[in-house]
Amino acid sequence: MSIGTGIFLFVVGAILTFALEVKLDWIDLDLVGYILMAAGVVIFLIGIIMLITRRSRARSTTVVEDDRI
Template sequence: MSVGLGIFLFVVGAVLVWALNVSVTWIDLDLVGYILMSAGALIFVIGLVFMFRRRKSISTVRTIADPESSQQVTRKDTSIDDR
């Protein structure tokens, strides 16, 4: 979601800077556009960092006794946590 929000803010800022030719006395729309573009780029980068950092591997080792031969059996499972 943050990647999409970053792209949206960047596009809105770019429209304010380069596509809109409206002069308002109480606010500088070019400055607001540049602020939105920089905030969008920052949110985009932070979203990518969190998205790639979210994955981690989990290893589980289980030891059970085989009922027929009374030997210990060890099994190792590796999975990826996608929370």
């Protein structure tokens, strides 16, 4: 889920930065877009790291006991 959230934040940030030509006096949409893109990259990387560590920890061991005397 965090991978999708990271991609979403990056896309919204890119739209705010590069696609919109709206100028507001009280907010700089380019800066907000760059911040959202950076946050999206960070969340995406955290999601990838969590996915890798979850797979490496999910190992099972099977013990087979031999009852032959």
